[in-house]
Amino acid sequence: MNILAIDPGSTSTKIGIYFDGKIYRSKVEHLDENFLKLKNVIEQKDFRFDHIKRYLKESTFEDINFDAIVARGGLVKNIEGGVYIVNEKLIEDLKNGINGEHPANLGGILASEFSNIYNCPAFIVDPPIIDEMWDIAKITGVSSITRKSKFHALNHKEVARYIAKEKLRKNYDDSILIVAHMGGGITIGLHYYGKVVDVNNGLDGDGPFAIERAGTLPVDGIVEYLKNENITPDDFLKIIIKSSGFYSHLKTKDMIEVENMIRYGDNKAKKVLDAFVYNISKEIGGLFAAAKGKIDGIVLTGGLANSKLIVEKIKNYVGFMSEIYVVPGEYEIEALINGAIRVLKGEDNAKIYE
Template sequence: MNILAIDPGSTSTKIGIFSNDKLMKYNIEHLDEEFIKIVRVIDQEVVRFNNIKHFLVENNLYNLKFDAVVARGGLLKPIEGGVYQVNDKILNDLKCGVNGEHPANLGGILAMRFAKIYDCKAYIVDPPVIDEMWEIAKITGIKDILRKSKFHALNHKEVARRIAINELGKKYEESTLIVAHLGGGITIGLHKNGKVVDVNNGLDGDGPFAVERAGGLPIDGLIDFMEKNNISFSQLKRIISKESGIFSLLKTKNMKDVEKLYNTDNYVKTVVEAFVYNIVKEIGSLYAAACGLVDALVITGGLAKSEFFMSKIKEYLKFLDKIFIVPGEYEIEALVNGAIRVLKGEEDAKIYE
């Protein structure tokens, strides 16, 4: 079984080659002048396709007979989790940006292009718009405003499956877990019986503040901020998602530098304590929502590599029996494993309507 996995990022594309029961992972940088000049993400398709194809040819991988091509799903309409076969409806919604613009929107499009070359099917797995939330978790104090489900679904679901099977000896669909993805953005979700029934929309600013994202903000303060600084809504969206959080408070996105200053700068120390406090408060709220009946807490993402931050989070949560740290992300593995489940008949590919 040979599988090609594609995971587009902002200036690079990660790919995975699964062959002979082994997974090889690569990172293809897109830093040439042609790419940098492209304004809209969707217009990067040709450059990314050619760069991936060139990489496969140069590394003697292009002639592999792939049984499936699988990619990270983009900002489609809200759907339940799982593996989806790429169809015209998916391609159309990715191209028009039906739920926003994101590099992941190119995933299904690139997968289909390569699938046509290899005469196989193209799939996407657990896109960031998975919506399995309880209805009561969506309702807010304004009738026409609902909480949205946008999060690191691909990595959330993969690490949850791994912990359920390998550490708890249970199926993911039989487990209740809280998964905290701590990276440039932070999303913390309650996984119950194979569904993410509550999660903060880390992409648009819900939940704890993160390395570069604002998190939840007091409405009156936000209105004053916009008026005093004459900020448009388009500028605000950029600030909330790219220029807030630790970056706004400490003028850095390097959390290792933040660690080094913790014991020498009182303001840095206060910001770090607030950062950790907001994370554990979000985790605690989901424990309450689950009536305390949680099998384990799983912490993943880039920040999970830091013993400094993990020790601080654990200090708050030392009353818990089971906390598992899964550093980094497993998006390529999640894509490959999703395709394998479909190819083996363990899971049916869903149809996007």
């Protein structure tokens, strides 16, 4: 079977082609001046479509007849995880940004357009707003405020399935794992028999602080900051998502630079990194308690899982809880293609978005 995978990012689109049993990756950059002037994500659709079409035409995959097009899911309604058929309702909600604007919103739309060309089905897999959380995990001390499920669902689920199959010799649906995705944002979730039943909303800055995200903040500090800076909630949200975390403390978003600062004796950098690791470990510990201590393993993934320093520091905190598995990087293209393969092979049923 032949599959085209589409994963839109802010100024590029990752492409994966499954052909002859292998995955071929590429990235199409969108740095055209006219593209960068576009006001919103939906206006980028034609640019991205033309760039992907041109790539396919100029590549060695021009004459492939695809059996499925699969794309990263966007900020649609809160739904359970799985593979979904791209239908009119899904496209409508992606265009309207029903749960917010994000480049991933173009995934299902682009998949639909290419599926029309190749006369094959279009799917999305595990969008970032899948909601499988326990009800008690959503309740807060203010009745009108609930915790939301927004996280790196695609990579979370893929590495959890991999560890369950290859290391535990179990099905994902029979496993209990704590997965920590550590990248530009940090999301840590409890995967409980195939469902992510508790996870921090890393997209909006909840949980441990990250490279540029603030993480959970004390309420009194938020109130005081808003008063002193005299800014709107929208402006504050931009700050906690784009210019907080390591950047707020050390004025860099490069973790290699942070480690070099520590190597050359920068005590402030060391203290911030130690706090970073401490907060991640505390989040893992909370989910360990939520699982009543009965877990099959802890998985560290994302770009920062490449850091031996960070991994070893986390192991020093939580290594006593369970076996720790390290799967560095992200596997979104694999997750998309594997999701489509499961459906095409009849191992999983594609769900209907309503």
